[in-house]
Amino acid sequence: MKTALVTGATSGIGEATVRALAGAGWRVVATGRRAERLEALAASIGAQIHVAAFDVRDADATAATLDALPEDFRGIDLLVNNAGLALGTAPAQQADLGQWQTMIETNVSALVAITHRLLSGLIERKGAIVNIASVAATYPYTGGNVYGGTKAFVQQFSLGLRSDLHGTGVRVCSIEPGMVETEFTLVRTGGNAAASDKLYAGADPMTADDIAATVLWVASLPPHLNINRLELMPVSQSFAGFQVARA
Numbered sequence: 086m087k088t089a090l091v092t093g094a095t096s097g098i099g100e101a102t103v104r105a106l107a108g109a110g111w112r113v114v115a116t117g118r119r120a121e122r123l124e125a126l127a128a129s130i131g132a133q134i135h136v137a138a139f140d141v142r143d144a145d146a147t148a149a150t151l152d153a154l155p156e157d158f159r160g161i162d163l164l165v166n167n168a169g170l171a172l173g174t175a176p177a178q179q180a181d182l183g184q185w186q187t188m189i190e191t192n193v194s195a196l197v198a199i200t201h202r203l204l205s206g207l208i209e210r211k212g213a214i215v216n217i218a219s220v221a222a223t224y225p226y227t228g229g230n231v232y233g234g235t236k237a238f239v240q241q242f243s244l245g246l247r248s249d250l251h252g253t254g255v256r257v258c259s260i261e262p263g264m265v266e267t268e269f270t271l272v273r274t275g276g277n278a279a280a281s282d283k284l285y286a287g288a289d290p291m292t293a294d295d296i297a298a299t300v301l302w303v304a305s306l307p308p309h310l311n312i313n314r315l316e317l318m319p320v321s322q323s324f325a326g327f328q329v330a331r332a
């Protein structure tokens with residue numbers, strides 16, 4: 086039985102990924118800050134899951150948790166770096182520096198620290214890393230500033246890992262979704278349920294299960310096959326043009 090570690094498993098894509106992996110017979114370490122949600126997830130899955138509540142921005146708590154995993158969950162074959170967030174939609178000139186720093190600490194620094202910690206074990210087991218980036222890595226939009234920057238880092242770090250891990254057998258994939266209906270917009274807007282509902286209303290967005298099924302597919306491919314980058318959008322979403330400021 087293979088073991089996965091999924092960060093950000095208390096809601097959305099992470100929770101759905103835990104369910105998909107467990108349903109396919111994986112052992113899963115599920116993490117996030119909200120312990121009660123992790124306990125509920127564990128209760129609905131059973132012995133195949135181990136939960137650990139910690140803030141990924143806390144380097145000491147992260148290291149202590151990973152070092153103290155129970156014997157059965159210690160050998161991580163698949164790391165799903167999913168924990169992340171966007172905060173705010175203000176243009177850069179009006180943005181809050183604290184929100185920018187939180188996004189960088191969560192989406193970049195924490196992802197790098199967890200990957201660094203687990204890398205030697207992943208190499209030993211010829212494992213896999215799936216990083217959840219975003220279409221925001223590739224397509225800029227107003228108010229996306231630092232969030233897009235963090236996801237561009239995740240995308241490029243994934244490709245850099247591929248290069249460094251050449252010959253080790255470790256697979257790395259950057260999954261880059263567009264609009265997925267989760268708690269993402271609730272978090273981004275500071276709890277504005279009306280704004281979140283409005284964004285998704287009538288849009289037929291992707292679901293967390295859509296992305297979880299993609300993660301499971303990538304993780305289940307034969308060992309000789311690597312998906313480098315995978316960009317997904319709902320059919321209802323596409324691209325807009327450039328903007329021109331006229332005198």
Ligand code: NDP
Nearest residue numbers: 093095096097098117118119140141168169265267268269
């Ligand atoms: P959710 O808000 O539903 O889930 C985010 C998860 O990240 C939660 O489990 C949350 O857990 C966890 N998390 C956030 N901050 C921390 C922290 N400091 N420490 C530990 N865990 C943390 O959003 P999504 O499921 O949509 O987001 C998952 C990933 O997908 C993110 O990286 C996001 O950027 C990315 N993404 C989302 C898209 C979308 O449209 N929804 C599109 C493209 C990418 P808790 O709060 O309990 O700590």
Ligand code: 8X3
Nearest residue numbers: 219220221262263264
């Ligand atoms: C989330 C998708 O388009 O809101 O990463 O940035 S988007």
